[in-house]
Amino acid sequence: MEFLQPPTWREALETRAAHPDALPIWGGTDVMVEMNFARKRPEALLDLTRVDELSRWSAQDGWVRIGAGVSYTRVIAELGSELPGLAIASRTVGSPQIRNRGTIGGNLGSASPAGDALPPLFAGGAEVELASARGSRRVPVDDFVTGPKRTCLGADELITAVWMPRASGPQQFAKVGTRNAMVIAVCSFALDLGTGRTCIGSAGPRPLRAHDAEAFLAQQDSLSDDVAARFGELVAAAASPIDDVRGTAAYRRHALSVLARRTLTWAWKERG
Numbered sequence: 001m002e003f004l005q006p007p008t009w010r011e012a013l014e015t016r017a018a019h020p021d022a023l024p025i026w027g028g029t030d031v032m033v034e035m036n037f038a039r040k041r042p043e044a045l046l047d048l049t050r051v052d053e054l055s056r057w058s059a060q061d062g063w064v065r066i067g068a069g070v071s072y073t074r075v076i077a078e079l080g081s082e083l084p085g086l087a088i089a090s091r092t093v094g095s096p097q098i099r100n101r102g103t104i105g106g107n108l109g110s111a112s113p114a115g116d117a118l119p120p121l122f123a124g125g126a127e128v129e130l131a132s133a134r135g136s137r138r139v140p141v142d143d144f145v146t147g148p149k150r151t152c153l154g155a156d157e158l159i160t161a162v163w164m165p166r167a168s169g170p171q172q173f174a175k176v177g178t179r180n181a182m183v184i185a186v187c188s189f190a191l192d193l194g195t196g197r198t199c200i201g202s203a204g205p206r207p208l209r210a211h212d213a214e215a216f217l218a219q220q221d222s223l224s225d226d227v228a229a230r231f232g233e234l235v236a237a238a239a240s241p242i243d244d245v246r247g248t249a250a251y252r253r254h255a256l257s258v259l260a261r262r263t264l265t266w267a268w269k270e271r272g
């Protein structure tokens with residue numbers, strides 16, 4: 001297997017154009033698992049870890065730009081006040097080793113319905129920056145993920161960064177798993193009171209916004225048990241879960257109603 005390791009972003013884009021079948025890799029925490037199980041046998045790997053700028057983040061004009069190679073550990077340590085929802089979700093990912101290697105760009109690249117970074121990105125109104133030797137473009141994350149493990153990334157494109165509006169209100173994330181750590185979500189839920197958006201994870205073919213729950217929330221000026229319960233019902237109704245080894249569809253709907261109620265209560269209290 002060929003191992004391509006361009007030292008600069010320009011060379012990475014040129015290499016991508018010349019080798020469209022090469023599989024990009026950063027932390028490898030998804031890629032190496034796929035290769036170990038022989039689910040993927042790429043002719044070449046395109047390792048991006050030498051491209052320094054991919055592992056930087058910056059804040060500008062109310063947005064935070066997170067390079068595709070920024071790890072969960074750094075999101076937790078450095079972005080907790082700008083992007084609390086993403087930081088909370090990052091804390092639930094894998095183990096310290098996985099959080100050190102795994103990246104936000106890799107979670108987007110895999111586009112698993114269970115990817116934990118995705119619900120906060122959807123709820124926060126993130127945009128994904130893509131680049132090729134032809135130029136670059138920004139795509140709303142809702143359009144970037146087109147289906148289970150599918151994205152709109154072109155054959156000659158790479159993920160450069162993800163842009164998130166700086167939090168303008170409380171953000172929350174909660175996840176249910178079959179144990180407390182190192183676990184793929186049975187279901188998860190992100191809420192952003194600043195944008196008024198929500199997102200359900202691991203209970204549909206892709207992350208799902210709960211539009212009716214968002215419209216209901218926009219009409220509320222106080223939080224009662226009834227409001228929280230109704231919000232939970234509307235979130236559960238927006239899910240499209242299946243029965244699988246991690247849980248049944250019915251359990252996922254029930255758990256989502258509980259996660260929605262809880263996250264709304266925490267976020268509302270935080271807003272004061």
Ligand SMILES: Cc1cc2nc3c(=O)[nH]c(=O)nc-3n(C[C@H](O)[C@H](O)[C@H](O)COP(=O)(O)OP(=O)(O)OC[C@H]3O[C@@H](n4cnc5c(N)ncnc54)[C@H](O)[C@@H]3O)c2cc1C
Binds near residue numbers: 030093116158
């Ligand atoms: C033990 C274990 C536990 C885990 N626990 C969790 C968990 O709790 N929650 C969770 O969400 N995930 C979990 N994962 C999955 C994984 O860690 C995450 O999806 C992580 O974000 C992947 O990042 P990475 O940098 O390792 O990606 P890689 O494996 O390097 O790449 C993943 C995908 O993205 C593509 N890609 C990477 N960078 C780019 C780029 N710049 N441009 C274009 N494509 C790119 C790759 O081609 C590949 O398709 C776990 C994995 C393991 C092995």
